[in-house]
Amino acid sequence: MCGRYQLDADIEEILQYYGIVKGWDASRAPAHTSEIFPSNTVPVVINRTGKELVPMKWGFASPNGKGLIINSRGETVDYKPMFRRAFRQKRCLVPANAFFEWRRAGRESTKYRIHMKQAPIFSIAGIYEDFLDRNGDSYPAFSILTTTPNPLIFPIHDRMPVILPREREDTWLDNGIRDYSLLKSLIQPYREEEMAMGKA
Numbered sequence: 001m002c003g004r005y006q007l008d009a010d011i012e013e014i015l016q017y018y019g020i021v022k023g024w025d026a027s028r029a030p031a032h033t034s035e036i037f038p039s040n041t042v043p044v045v046i047n048r049t050g051k052e053l054v055p056m057k058w059g060f061a062s063p064n065g066k067g068l069i070i071n072s073r074g075e076t077v078d079y080k081p082m083f084r085r086a087f088r089q090k091r092c093l094v095p096a097n098a099f100f101e102w103r104r105a106g107r108e109s110t111k112y113r114i115h116m117k118q119a120p121i122f123s124i125a126g127i128y129e130d131f132l133d134r135n136g137d138s139y140p141a142f143s144i145l146t147t148t149p150n151p152l153i154f155p156i157h158d159r160m161p162v163i164l165p166r167e168r169e170d171t172w173l174d175n176g177i178r179d180y181s182l183l184k185s186l187i188q189p190y191r192e193e194e195m196a197m198g199k200a
Contacts, residue, residue: 001071002144002161005036005099006113009121014043014095017121020051038070044126044142045093047173057141061131072127074147074162074187078180083143086127088180091172092142093164094124100200103156112156113200123169125162125186150189152197163190
């Protein structure tokens with residue numbers, strides 16, 4: 001599970017990192033900084049007729065109307081009814097500087113911050129869909145994909161977010177891909193030697 005992540009970067013830095021030229025409408029939604037919580041509206045990268053940075057809410061609306069579905073399991077995202085269409089047609093990148101996990105030992109819980117040793121920004125694989133709010137207005141929301149942990153994360157948690165290598169980001173965003181086995185091959189634990197972890 002990934003229940004919190006960090007995005008401590010200004011919009012221009014994010015636009016430059018992804019090579020986005022369409023800009024960002026700051027009047028639609030301000031960029032969150034620091035620790036991101038479920039239900040926050042944050043910058044997400046999508047590809048319709050080119051890369052765009054758009055504001056999006058973290059968490060699919062639950063079918064029973066209770067709570068948010070903030071994560072989707074990478075192993076089943078291609079056939080679970082709630083996620084299948086988004087996996088095939090609406091994939092996104094979630095910019096992050098780090099993510100957080102908690103190690104639980106009895107009643108004690110220790111928070112850890114996990115980040116890249118070199119890259120200041122990295123991309124978490126996501127999917128998105130459109131939902132209706134209480135007023136009947138449409139809004140987009142995303143869910144973060146998770147997978148089995150690498151050896152760094154394994155001692156503290158049994159899941160980790162799917163982090164995409166820089167060279168595979170465009171593949172994930174390419175809506176023209178119909179080879180879903182290729183997309184599934186991107187859903188794997190990230191290389192632990194490129195990551196670092198410490199108590200938050």
